[in-house]
Every structure is written in structure tokens, then in C-alpha cells.
Amino acid sequence: MNSLSNQIKTAALRMGYEKCGIIKIADMADYEGKLKERSEHVPEAKAFDEKFQRFAYLQKTYPWAKSVVVCVRQYGKYKVPEHLQGRIGKYYLFDSRRDKHSRDFQDSLKFEAYLKELGLKTETERKFGITALRWAAFKAGLGLTRRNNFFYTESGSWLHLEAWLIDQELEAIETPALKACPENCNRCVKSCPTASLSQPHIMNPLACVSFLTTFGGRDLPNDKYNAQIGCWLFGCDVCQDVCPMNKNRWQAKEEFPALSELSSHISPEKILTMDYSFLEEKVQPKFWYIDKQDVWKWKVNAINAMVNDYQEHYKEYILKACYDSNEKVREMAAWAIKKLELSA
């Protein structure tokens, strides 16, 4: 490792990243093979996967780029509001990609400024990543990609990955010291509620609860997975929660900025009675995978979660939702009433 690589790595660790590595841009090319492998196993996701081809051929868009700096940051250090466990994917509770109040976001800006101070041309994409982040981290030897597809370090899989392209050819590659998955373990595959994760390393993004409760699931009354979504309102953590390699890896010590206040407004009942303006102005900026014009989806997800874990007192909320201003919510409420055989 040359001294510039060393300087970059040291700065990343100083700024709160758990690990940092650097790979040559050409090392991303074989990500395409993994993408193709998935499309072969899951042909219905081919169109979805095509959007990620660009991750393999970065030089098409960034002809000046020579290397990828990839960093790993732990979010398993934050306290999870008890009542949101099993309802909202933890990654989204502690999402620092757009949250200016989060120290993780500020450190990311500082790290980028530092790369520029070193005289490097650099580019990142904070929302969805500038490249395939798991693959970049795997190539840099920062840890392992396990059978559930998640990237793990010694801290488990509760990690946020980030990458920057730079215009110098550098390398900083580690040799991971992690043990592979136990030979006979398939807990993640067995536990996936929709069988999205159908075999080791292969998942159908379109059947993943995390997709169905955010970008997808636009017709839940007729969705074949509506029951399997269970109590989830936004995201899913099942294939990580069940993994023995994550045992005791969540070390909750810190509060995430403003989460405690916002989370006090979130429950299936509260979402169903929530003003659309609150959903648009307070909930949407934090949980931004559901667009402002689609915040009705929160209410639809809440009704679905109520149906899947029905309690007597939900009845009044579902009946009231029949008068919601949004047609999709009214439709979902009517479906729930029929399914649960509720009477007015």
C-alpha cells in the first residue's frame, strides 16, 4: 500500500468508518457476472437488474476514474425504538444518506472534502451508491458476502456501505479473517417470508418485503405476498435477524438524531389516522423510498399489517379507513373488511 492509500485509509478510520479499502476500477467488471447469474435464476427481475449494469462499467460514465474507495460504517450502534422492531427495517431508521443532522452524513461529507484536499478528483452517489457496494467491499477484502447476500465484517451485517471514485490508480486490499457460513446453515433462506431469498446468494428483488413495502406493492389487495409481508410497514430485516453471525452484534449505545420523537408517531393505528400533511412533511423526508405523492402507501401497509396480526381494537380504524380521502386506502380497507369478515 503506498502512502496516499495509507493516508486515505487512516482518514476514513479517523472519521468513524469501521473499514476502508481501495480497488482498481477494472475489479468491478465481474459484478456483471453476479448480476447475470441472478437474472438467470430470477428472469422476472431482468428488467430491474438491467439498471445496475452501469455499476460494472463505471468508465463509460466516468472516463477519468481509476479506482474505487469503499468504506464501511456500522449502524448497529444505535438504539432501536422497541415498538418499531419488526415493523421498520433498521437500516431505514438510521438512514444517514440524506439526513444532514446525522453525524454519519457529516463524516461522509468531511471524508469527501479530505479526498479533494489531497488533490483527487472524486465522485459519489449518496442515495443508491455509485457502484455495487457489496461487490466493491468484497473485492477490497473488507469482509465477506454471506448466503443471505449481506456483506459482513466482524461487526455483523448492520453496515452502511459507501464508495467514491477517484482519478488515481491506488490499491488497499485486506485479507478478511472472518469464518465462512457454517456448512449446513440455511436459516436465512428458510426464514425469508416470501421465499424471495430462494437459495444461497440468490434473491428476487421484486418479491422482497423490503421492495413490496416501499417501491413496489402498489396493489396489495391482489398481491400474492400480502399475507407474507406480516407486520412489516417499511423494509424487512428477517434474513439478517435470524443469522447466527449477527448474534450479539447489535451494540446499541447511541441515540439517532430526532428518531425518538418521530418514532413516537409511528404505529399501524397512528399511521391510519395520520394527516396526509404529517406523512408528507415529517415521515416522508426520513423514509424517502415512498415518494410524497405516494404516502397513501403507508396507510395501505398499515392496514395490511393489521390484517396479518389482527386485534379486536383495529376494527374501528379499518372501518374509518373506508372514508379515507385516498381511493387506494378505501380499496384496501374494503378488502380487509371482507377478508376479516368485519361488520359495521
Ligand code: B12
Ligand atoms: C437495489 C438495492 C435494493 C433492492 C434490491 C435488493 C438486491 N439485493 O438486489 C431492494 C429495494 C429490495 C433493497 C432492499 C434492501 N436493501 Co438494498 N440496495 C440496493 C442497491 C442500491 C443495489 C444492490 C444490487 O446491486 N443488486 C443486484 C445484486 C446482484 O447485487 P448485490 O445485492 O450487491 O449482491 C451481491 C452478492 O449477492 C454477491 N454474490 C452473489 N453470489 C455470490 C457468491 C459469492 C461466493 C460471493 C462472494 C458473492 C456473491 O454479488 C452480488 C454483487 O455485489 C445497494 C447499494 C449498492 N449500490 O450496491 C443497496 C444495499 C445492498 N441495500 C442494503 C440494505 C441494508 C437493504 C435492506 C436490508 C433494507 C431493509 N432493512 O429493508 C433491504 C434488504 C434486501 C435484501 N435481502 O438484499 C445495503 C446492504 C448492506 C450490507 N451489509 O450488505 C446496501 C449495500 C446499501 C448500502 N449503502 O449500504 N435494496
Ligand code: SF4
Ligand atoms: S429482506 Fe426479508 S423478504 Fe427480503 S430477502 Fe431478506 S428475509 Fe426475504
Ligand code: SF4
Ligand atoms: S443464516 Fe446461516 S447461511 Fe444465512 S448468512 Fe447467516 S450464517 Fe450464512
